[in-house]
Amino acid sequence: MDQSLLRLRNGTKVFIRAIVDNFSRCVLAWQVSDGYGGKLTKALIEDACRLAGASKCHSVPNVLVDSGTENLNRHVDHLVQTGIIKRTIAQIDISFSNSMIESFFRTIKHRWLFMLSLDNIDCVRKHVGAFIEDYNTLIPHSALHGATPMEMYLGRWLPAQVDELKHNEDRAKERRQIANLSSACGAFPAWNRDPKSAFRARSSSEFSGYLECPDKPWK
Numbered sequence: 001m002d003q004s005l006l007r008l009r010n011g012t013k014v015f016i017r018a019i020v021d022n023f024s025r026c027v028l029a030w031q032v033s034d035g036y037g038g039k040l041t042k043a044l045i046e047d048a049c050r051l052a053g054a055s056k057c058h059s060v061p062n063v064l065v066d067s068g069t070e071n072l073n074r075h076v077d078h079l080v081q082t083g084i085i086k087r088t089i090a091q092i093d094i095s096f097s098n099s100m101i102e103s104f105f106r107t108i109k110h111r112w113l114f115m116l117s118l119d120n121i122d123c124v125r126k127h128v129g130a131f132i133e134d135y136n137t138l139i140p141h142s143a144l145h146g147a148t149p150m151e152m153y154l155g156r157w158l159p160a161q162v163d164e165l166k167h168n169e170d171r172a173k174e175r176r177q178i179a180n181l182s183s184a185c186g187a188f189p190a191w192n193r194d195p196k197s198a199f200r201a202r203s204s205s206e207f208s209g210y211l212e213c214p215d216k217p218w219k
Contacts, residue, residue, distance in 0.1 A: 001044070001065050002101040003036060004109070008118050016108075016128060017041070019048040020101045022064070025141050026149035027104070027132045028052065032125040038075030045079055062086040064098050108135070 003017040017040065018030040029047035033040060045063060052061060063085050065071035072089070079085045090098040112131045118124050136150045146165045147157035 001041075001063050001071070002098055002105065003068070003070060004105040006109070006113060006118070006124065008120065008124070010119070012121075014118075014121050014124050016105070016124070017044055017070075018101060018104065018132075019044060019063070020104050021149075021153055022100045024149050024153035025100070025104070025143065026136055026153035030128065030132055032121060032128050034121055036070045038070065038073035041070045041073075042075040042079060045076070045085060049084060060084070060086055062088055064088050064090055064094075064101075066090050066098055067092060108132075 001017070001019045003015050006014045006016055008014060012034070014032060014034060015036045016030070016032050017036070019028045020026065021028055028051050029044050031040060031044050049061065060083060065087060067089055071087075076087065080087050088094060090096065108128070108131055113124070113127060116123075116127055118127070137148055139148060140146045141149055141152075144152050144157065145162050147161075151157040
């Protein structure tokens with residue numbers, strides 16, 4: 001869990017908060033507001049816990065946070081004391097930082113929000129919601145071998161799907177190699193060879209003709 005500051009065109013500050021499941025990279029809950037504090041953090045955690053409960057996750061979640069005041073306060077303390085969550089403070093309880101959620105904020109800002117004209121908080125909330133919906137359900141994640149975060153979170157990404165994706169990827173690469181190697185380019189003829197052997201060394205006499213400048217310019 002973390003929050004990130006976003007400045008609008010008029011200089012207004014907007015705070016974006018999110019909770020990301022570190023295993024699946026799925027965004028479990030998010031908020032956009034013009035302020036921050038313990039009550040907002042508590043509400044965000046409760047939203048994430050409701051989703052986890054609906055997904056039949058019965059273990060007590062361990063929430064990784066930084067040492068900001070929005071995370072260390074009586075409202076969040078109450079959730080810890082009543083056993084709703086466990087809390088781990090990055091670079092205090094553990095040696096490493098909260099890099100997973102920081103990576104998400106870098107992605108949503110640089111790939112989406114910074115390219116938009118954002119004039120008010122409602123506009124930010126709309127675009128953050130649209131991005132997170134696509135991020136969770138449509139965009140394959142490289143760290144998940146082609147699965148979307150929601151597929152991984154719900155356990156819907158099976159080994160057979162991983163094998164099928166790898167098979168289709170290999171076939172696409174081979175078709176692209178064949179298409180590239182069979183295309184004539186100007187004075188150079190098409191290879192018309194097996195792509196696996198197309199790059200093997202050929203005799204110097206074969207290459208010498210290609211190295212000479214043709215009478216006509218290349219197309």
